[in-house]
Amino acid sequence: MSEVFNFRRFWTFFKYDLKQMWRNHFKVALFLGFLPLLLYVVWVICSLSFTREWTAPGIAVRAGFFYLAVLVIILYQARTYGHLTDRRKGANYLMIPASVTEKFTSMMVITLIVIPLLFAGVYFLLDGFLSLVDPHYGSSLVGGAKSLLSRFLQAEIWEDAVMPKSMPNIFFVLVVIGIFVSMVYYLLSGLVFKKWKILGGLLVNYGFSLVLTIFAGLVLTGDRVKDWLERTFNDMGDDQALQFFTNTLNWSTVASVVILVALMTAIYFRIKTIKH
Amino acid sequence: MIQIDKLAFSYGSNEVLKNISMEILPGNIYGLLGENGVGKTTLLTLLCGLKKVQSGSIRVDGRDPYDREPSLLADQFYLADEVAPVHAKAICFAREHGVFWPNFDLSLFSGILREFEVEPDQYMDAMSAGQLKKTYLSFALACRVRYYYLDEPTNGLDIPSKSQFRKALMKYVPEESSIVISTHQVRDLENIIDPIIILDRRDVLLNASTADISEKLFFDYSTELHPDALYVEQTPGGTVQVYPNPTGEESKVNVEALFNAVHAHKDVVKAMFNPNL
Numbered sequence: 001m002s003e004v005f006n007f008r009r010f011w012t013f014f015k016y017d018l019k020q021m022w023r024n025h026f027k028v029a030l031f032l033g034f035l036p037l038l039l040y041v042v043w044v045i046c047s048l049s050f051t052r053e054w055t056a057p058g059i060a061v062r063a064g065f066f067y068l069a070v071l072v073i074i075l076y077q078a079r080t081y082g083h084l085t086d087r088r089k090g091a092n093y094l095m096i097p098a099s100v101t102e103k104f105t106s107m108m109v110i111t112l113i114v115i116p117l118l119f120a121g122v123y124f125l126l127d128g129f130l131s132l133v134d135p136h137y138g139s140s141l142v143g144g145a146k147s148l149l150s151r152f153l154q155a156e157i158w159e160d161a162v163m164p165k166s167m168p169n170i171f172f173v174l175v176v177i178g179i180f181v182s183m184v185y186y187l188l189s190g191l192v193f194k195k196w197k198i199l200g201g202l203l204v205n206y207g208f209s210l211v212l213t214i215f216a217g218l219v220l221t222g223d224r225v226k227d228w229l230e231r232t233f234n235d236m237g238d239d240q241a242l243q244f245f246t247n248t249l250n251w252s253t254v255a256s257v258v259i260l261v262a263l264m265t266a267i268y269f270r271i272k273t274i275k276h
Numbered sequence: 277m278i279q280i281d282k283l284a285f286s287y288g289s290n291e292v293l294k295n296i297s298m299e300i301l302p303g304n305i306y307g308l309l310g311e312n313g314v315g316k317t318t319l320l321t322l323l324c325g326l327k328k329v330q331s332g333s334i335r336v337d338g339r340d341p342y343d344r345e346p347s348l349l350a351d352q353f354y355l356a357d358e359v360a361p362v363h364a365k366a367i368c369f370a371r372e373h374g375v376f377w378p379n380f381d382l383s384l385f386s387g388i389l390r391e392f393e394v395e396p397d398q399y400m401d402a403m404s405a406g407q408l409k410k411t412y413l414s415f416a417l418a419c420r421v422r423y424y425y426l427d428e429p430t431n432g433l434d435i436p437s438k439s440q441f442r443k444a445l446m447k448y449v450p451e452e453s454s455i456v457i458s459t460h461q462v463r464d465l466e467n468i469i470d471p472i473i474i475l476d477r478r479d480v481l482l483n484a485s486t487a488d489i490s491e492k493l494f495f496d497y498s499t500e501l502h503p504d505a506l507y508v509e510q511t512p513g514g515t516v517q518v519y520p521n522p523t524g525e526e527s528k529v530n531v532e533a534l535f536n537a538v539h540a541h542k543d544v545v546k547a548m549f550n551p552n553l
Contacts, residue, residue, distance in 0.1 A: 003346055006346075009346060016372055016373075016375070016376075020372075023363055024363070087356070087358075088356060088358055088359060089360045091321075092360060094326060094344065095324065095325075095326070095352075096376050097349035099344075102346075272344075273328075275321075275326060275327045275328060276327070
């Protein structure tokens with residue numbers, strides 16, 4: 001039997017990991033998934049109590065709550081496997097006879113597939129259901145996002161250029177990878193910091209952003225760069241601008257994938273080298 | 277077999293283990309003794325792969341435990357001095373965890389746990405520290421592995437449970453298994469540990485079987501003081517003295533007196549057991 005990866009052993013470990021997660025952390029994802037229903041009930045009760053009218057939360061409020069829920073899901077990743085830094089619980093986990101690759105794969109599947117699916121599945125299902133049963137509720141979040149995107153794509157900001165049909169997919173992939181990067185980042189933060197796992201991740205993120213902003217500011221305000229930017233953008237036609245925009249999105253996607261892989265590699269080595 | 281060769285380990289500038297060399301053979305229950313801070317827990321965590329050797333080497337059947345290869349992990353069990361409460365029934369915990377150890381026996385787990393007078397249906401996070409320890413001990417014994425590393429296993433156990441633990445250890449651990457028990461509670465385990473390893477800061481003071489100890493040291497329980505006594509202790513029933521055994525006459529090894537004698541006369545005892553030094 002391979003010491004690196006054995007599918008049977010992985011499956012056994014994955015089932016075990018799922019059970020532990022169900023017992024400890026999936027309930028948080030599930031609770032956040034039920035947020036549309038909770039928001040709706042509270043909203044309707046308040047509305048009936050104060051104005052004696054049946055109203056439902058508008059799409060802007062719901063979008064705001066969804067954003068907050070996604071933020072909590074992302075930050076909560078610091079807690080899901082945070083017990084690995086605990087001497088007692090971490091030792092139990094490390095001493096389970098499964099390879100680092102199997103433990104890492106299970107961790108990634110749970111973090112990047114199971115938890116988002118559980119959360120988003122329940123969230124969108126309830127949101128869609130409420131939009132169907134209550135006319136006051138309006139369009140569902142998915143419907144709203146689609147219409148917003150379509151309006152953006154049809155906007156007459158490009159006179160001489162046609163928006164590529166692949167643009168929605170590029171956007172979608174970039175957003176999903178961005179969320180994955182954030183989730184994996186906070187997962188790593190939970191594996192690195194023994195205490196203050198979320199705060200530690202936030203502070204490092206803040207510090208890194210600050211340094212990057214200062215660096216970018218210094219570079220972009222340099223005379224040579226300023227001249228180059230002015231020359232490039234002033235002479236740009238609509239089709240060139242659109243091409244530049246599309247290229248920027250594509251390169252952002254590539255950069256996000258590189259960052260995601262780097263963070264995942266760091267997690268793999270953290271599991272491999274963690275000591276108690 | 278476990279081979280430890282010139283092992284060294286330190287926490288920053290605090291050197292804990294230095295130049296430790298020994299072999300741990302199958303079929304023995306090693307008692308790992310030492311004062312606080314000499315590195316007993318560190319040695320156990322190095323043996324099971326929770327820490328990385330900084331200098332020297334540890335080989336368990338020729339493998340480095342820090343690689344944490346699944347086949348080696350399935351052959352060993354490390355029981356920490358403090359165990360984690362889990363939000364699960366003991367039986368569920370055992371069923372879910374046990375699948376990773378090929379020789380794990382769930383009915384044996386339930387049986388040992390009942391002998392400890394703990395119900396397998398009890399939630400582990402509602403257990404007392406002693407009950408939790410008994411659950412982990414039962415689980416460890418039910419895994420039936422080749423290498424056991426037990427850190428203070430009798431801490432938190434009540435008097436009947438200590439005796440139960442000794443019985444279970446003798447009854448359920450496979451004969452070819454090696455057990456390393458780190459303990460301060462020497463009286464709890466003195467009848468079962470053999471050989472005895474006494475660690476000092478940066479050194480192994482003693483690593484010998486009780487037969488070897490008994491051959492070289494005499495444990496005298498009479499009231500008459502011996503002029504060559506390395507250690508003398510007043511006990512309620514008289515005295516216990518430890519002195520070099522000139523005739524090879526057998527005596528019952530008192531581990532606590534041995535420990536104190538070794539610490540009081542480190543060089544003498546080391547020279548006695550390592551004539552090559």
